[in-house]
Amino acid sequence: MGSSADDATIPLRAQEHFVQSPSFTGADLHGRPDPKTPPVDFIAAMRQLASSVTIITTGTAEDRRGLTATAVCSVSAEPPTLLICVNRTSESHGAIERVRHFCVNIVAADHDDLAAHFAGRTGVHGVDRFDRGEWISLVTGAPVLADALAALDCRVVSSVVCTTHTIFVGSVVGTHIGRTQQGLIYRQGNFLALS
Numbered sequence: 001m002g003s004s005a006d007d008a009t010i011p012l013r014a015q016e017h018f019v020q021s022p023s024f025t026g027a028d029l030h031g032r033p034d035p036k037t038p039p040v041d042f043i044a045a046m047r048q049l050a051s052s053v054t055i056i057t058t059g060t061a062e063d064r065r066g067l068t069a070t071a072v073c074s075v076s077a078e079p080p081t082l083l084i085c086v087n088r089t090s091e092s093h094g095a096i097e098r099v100r101h102f103c104v105n106i107v108a109a110d111h112d113d114l115a116a117h118f119a120g121r122t123g124v125h126g127v128d129r130f131d132r133g134e135w136i137s138l139v140t141g142a143p144v145l146a147d148a149l150a151a152l153d154c155r156v157v158s159s160v161v162c163t164t165h166t167i168f169v170g171s172v173v174g175t176h177i178g179r180t181q182q183g184l185i186y187r188q189g190n191f192l193a194l195s
């Protein structure tokens with residue numbers, strides 16, 4: 001559904017419910033169905049895309065949740081806005097939907113074990129993941145990794161369900177600039193340090 005002048009009278013939280021996934025017809029202009037590239041080819045291609053590693057956190061106290069994520073993108077600087085893509089099956093997804101905030105922690109090269117931990121590779125789930133690392137908070141209360149390279153504290157302003165994931169758009173309400181250190185990159189299934 002598109003926006004109209006009347007939308008200005010609808011509170012922001014209510015407007016979010018009008019955001020729908022675009023209707024992908026999967027066809028060209030003549031109605032001929034598009035082929036789908038095999039997922040195995042898609043995955044092989046995407047493994048070539050080097051990405052900065054982040055830990056996205058949400059919630060407070062015993063309701064804290066977090067996951068390692070590379071699907072993070074700047075949207076605009078004025079106003080400061082970014083987006084994240086979160087799998088709908090992840091624990092963090094339900095938590096973000098409930099509390100409507102999240103923090104993007106951009107991690108350093110020596111956070112590789114922590115990134116593996118928040119990717120579920122140590123078998124630890126839920127709030128227990130926060131047993132590692134030093135966690136503080138900024139504006140929303142979402143966990144901020146004290147020694148991250150940088151952290152962006154966000155309030156959710158809109159969300160779009162897209163296949164297995166939800167794209168959450170966050171308004172950045174607080175920024176933490178941490179250490180100057182090598183960054184952590186993920187490419188071809190490996191964590192790599194980058195100056």
Ligand SMILES: Cc1cc2nc3c(=O)[nH]c(=O)nc-3n(C[C@H](O)[C@H](O)[C@H](O)COP(=O)(O)O)c2cc1C
Pocket residue numbers: 053066067068069070071072085086087089090091092118119120121125126186
């Ligand atoms: C380098 C890397 C990047 C990832 N990026 C994302 C991402 O952008 N979005 C996402 O939903 N999951 C991503 N994952 C997977 C989650 O970190 C993983 O499924 C995690 O265990 C989900 O949390 P849960 O166990 O609480 O469900 C990534 C994993 C790795 C190792």
